[in-house]
Amino acid sequence: ESLIVLGGGAVxxxxxxxxxxxxxxxxxxxxxxxxxxGEDEDLTDILRLRLETEGIKFLTSTKVTKxxxxxxxxxxxxxxxxxxxDSRRIExxxxxxxxxxxxxxxxxxxxxxxxxxxxxxxxTDDRLRTNVPHIFACGDVNGKLPxxxxxxxxxxxxxxxxxxxxxxxxxxxxxxxxxxxDPEIASIGWNEIRARNAGLTYRxxxxxxxxxxxxxxxxxxxxxIKLLLSPQGSxxxxxxxxxxxxxxxxxxxxxxxxxxxxxxxxxTVHLYPNLSEISKTVAGNFFAEKxxxxxxxxxxxxxxxxxxxxCGV
Numbered sequence: 035e036s037l038i039v040l041g042g043g044a045v046x047x048x049x050x051x052x053x054x055x056x057x058x059x060x061x062x063x064x065x066x067x068x069x070x071x072g073e074d075e076d077l078t079d080i081l082r083l084r085l086e087t088e089g090i091k092f093l094t095s096t097k098v099t100k101x102x103x104x105x106x107x108x109x110x111x112x113x114x115x116x117x118x119x120d121s122r123r124i125e126x127x128x129x130x131x132x133x134x135x136x137x138x139x140x141x142x143x144x145x146x147x148x149x150x151x152x153x154x155x156x157x158t159d160d161r162l163r164t165n166v167p168h169i170f171a172c173g174d175v176n177g178k179l180p181x182x183x184x185x186x187x188x189x190x191x192x193x194x195x196x197x198x199x200x201x202x203x204x205x206x207x208x209x210x211x212x213x214x215x216d217p218e219i220a221s222i223g224w225n226e227i228r229a230r231n232a233g234l235t236y237r238x239x240x241x242x243x244x245x246x247x248x249x250x251x252x253x254x255x256x257x258x259i260k261l262l263l264s265p266q267g268s269x270x271x272x273x274x275x276x277x278x279x280x281x282x283x284x285x286x287x288x289x290x291x292x293x294x295x296x297x298x299x300x301x302t303v304h305l306y307p308n309l310s311e312i313s314k315t316v317a318g319n320f321f322a323e324k325x326x327x328x329x330x331x332x333x334x335x336x337x338x339x340x341x342x343x344x345c346g347v
Contacts, residue, residue, distance in 0.1 A: 035057075035058050035059070035127045035128060036058065036059040036060075036061075036107075036126040036127050036128070037050075037053050037058045037059065037060050037061070037126060037127070037128045037129075037130060038060075038061050038062075038063060038108070038110060038124070038126045038128070038129050038130070039053075039060060039061070039062045039063070039130045039132055040063050040098060040129065040130065040131045040132060040133050041062075041063075041064065041131065041132035041133040041134070042062050042063075042064030042066070042068070042069035042070065042071075042092070042094070043069075043070065043071075043132060043133075043134070044070065044213040044214075045132045045135075046062060046064075046130070046132035046133075047062070047069060047070070047081070047085070047213060047215050048213065048214055048215055049130060049132065050062050050085070050090055050130075051085060051088065051090065051215050051216065054085075054088050054089055054090050055088065059089070060089070060090045060091070061090070061091040061092070061093060061124070061126070062085075062090060062091070062092050062093065063093045063096050063098060063110075063112065064092065064093070064094045064095075064096065065095070065096065065097050065115050065133075066094065066095065066115070067094055067095050068082075068094055069081070069082055069092070069094070070213065070219065072227065072228075073213075073219055073221065073225065073227070073273070074225050074226045074227055074260065074273060076260075077219055077258075077260070077273055077275040078219070080217065080256060080257060080258070080275050080276075081213075081215055081217060081219060081275060083256075084215075084216065084217060084256065085215070093112065095114060095115045095116065096112050096113070096114065096115055097112070097113055097114075097115045098110050098111065098112060099111045099112070099113050099121065101129065104125060106125065106127060107125065107126050107127035107128055107129075108125070108126055108127070108128065108129040109123055109124070109125045110123065110124050110125075110126070110129070111123055112124060135174070135180055136153070137151075137154065137155035137156070137174055137175045137176070137177050138174065138175065139151055139155065139156065139175055142175075144156070147166060147169060148165070148166055149164045149165065149166050149169055149171075150164065150165045154177040155171075155174070155175050155176050155177025155178075156171040156175050156176050156177070157176075158170070158171050158176045158178075160203040160204055161191065161195045161201065161202065161203055161204070162176065162188055162191050162192045162195065162204060163195065168196070170192040170195065170196050171192075172185060172188035172189050172191070172192045173185035173188060173189070176188070178204075178206065179206060179209060179211070181209075181211055183209075184206075184209055187204070187209070188204060190202075191203070191204050207223065207290075208222075208287070208290055208291040209222075210222035210223075210283050210284075210286075210287045210290075212279060212280035212283065214280065216277075217254075217256060217257050217275055217276045217277055217279065218274075218275070218276070218277070218278065218279035218280045219273070219274070219275045219279060220273070220274045220275075220279040220280050220282065220283035221271070221272070221273045221274075221283070222271060222272050222273075222283055222286050222287045222290050223262070223269070223270055223271025223272060223286075223290050224236065224262050224270040224271035225260070225262065225271055225273050226238070226260075226262070229262060229270065229271070234270070235264070235265055236262045236263060236264065236265075236270055237262070237263045237264075237265060238260065238261070238262060238263075239260070239261040239263065239316050239317075239319055239320055240258055240259065240260050240261070240316065241258060241259050241312050241315050241316040241319065242255075242257070242258045243255050243256065243257040243258060243259075243276045243277070243309070243312065245312075245315070246307075246309060246311060246312050246315075247306070247307040247311075248307040248308050248309050248311070249276070249277065249309060249312075251307065252277070254276065254277035254309075256276065257274070257275045257276020257277060257279070258274075258275060258276065259272065259273070259274045259276075259282070259312050259313065259316050260272065260273045260274070261286075261316050261317070261320075263296065263320065267296055267320060268296070269286070269289050269290055269294070269296055271290070272286035272289075272290075276309075277309065278309060282309060282310055282312070282313065285299065285310065285313050286313065296317050296320060296321075297321070299313060299314065299317040300314060300317035300318045300320070300321055302314060
C-alpha cells in the first residue's frame with residue numbers, strides 16, 4: 035500500500051520506517067527544509083540517507099493545502115511551503131498525520147478547578163505546581179517534554195512536592211532523548227544548533243562509528259558521536275547517530291547529570307569489543323591533543339636536554 039506521513043519529526047520518521055519495512059510505499063511530507071529540525075543537520079543527513087536507501091521518499095519545504103477522501107484512499111493537494119511555485123496533487127491509500135502533539139486536557143474539568151491552561155498544556159512552575167498550589171501537573175499535559183521517561187521523572191518530582199513536602203525542582207537540562215529509527219539519534223545537553231542560537235562558545239569533538247571494531251564486525255559503520263565541550267573541557271552535550279545510540283547516550287546522560295569530568299570517561303576501561311568504546315575514544319581525543327601539543331613537545335624536549343646534560347651527554 036501507499037502511505038503519506040505528514041510530518042518529519044520523531045514520531046513520523048519512526049512510523050514511516052516501520053511501514054516501509056513492512057512493504058508500504060512511503061512518502062514523508064515535511065513543511066520545513068529538513069527532518070528533525072531540532073537536531074544537527076549532519077546527524078539527520080545520515081538518517082535521511084538510510085531512509086532513502088530503504089525506499090522512503092521525502093517532500094521537504096512542502097505544505098498540504100487540502101486533503102480529500104477518495105474511493106481508493108486520500109488525495110492531497112501540495113504546494114511549496116514558501117508559497118511560491120506550482121501546486122500538485124498526489125493520491126495514496128492512507129494518510130498518517132504526525133505534525134505535532136496536543137496536550138490531552140479534555141475531560142479533566144480544568145475550568146471547574148481554576149487551573150490555568152492553554153493550547154500548549156497546563157502551566158506549571160519548576161516544582162510542577164499549577165497556579166492552584168495544591169494541584170500538580172506532570173507528563174504530556176504540561177507541554178514540556180513529551181517523553182515517557184520524562185513523565186516518570188516528573189511524577190517523582192510531583193509526588194515529592196505534593197505528598198512528602200520535599201522541595202524538589204525539575205531540571206530538564208539533564209534529560210536526554212532518542213529517536214528510535216534505524217539508525218537511532220540520541221542527545222543530551224547542548225547540540226550545535228542550540229549552542230549557536232544561545233551564543234555559547236564550545237569546542238567540537240567527533241568520532242566515526244567506522245573506526246570502532248564492534249561496528250565493523252556487525253556492519254553498523256554508519257554513524258558518529260559528537261561531543262560539545264566548553265573551552266576549559268567541561269561537558270556541554272553529546273549527540274550520537276548510529277546503532278544503539280539510545281543505549282550509548284546513557285554514559286553521557288550520567289556524565290551531564292552527575293557532573294562527571296571528561297577525564298573520568300576517558301580513563302574508564304571499556305569492555306572490548308563494544309560500541310561504547312567510541313565514547314572513550316572521543317573523550318580521549320581531547321586529552322591526546324594536549325599530550326601531543328607543541329607546548330608539551332617543547333617541555334619534553336627541554337627536560338630531555340636537562341637529563342642529557344646531567345649525564346654528561
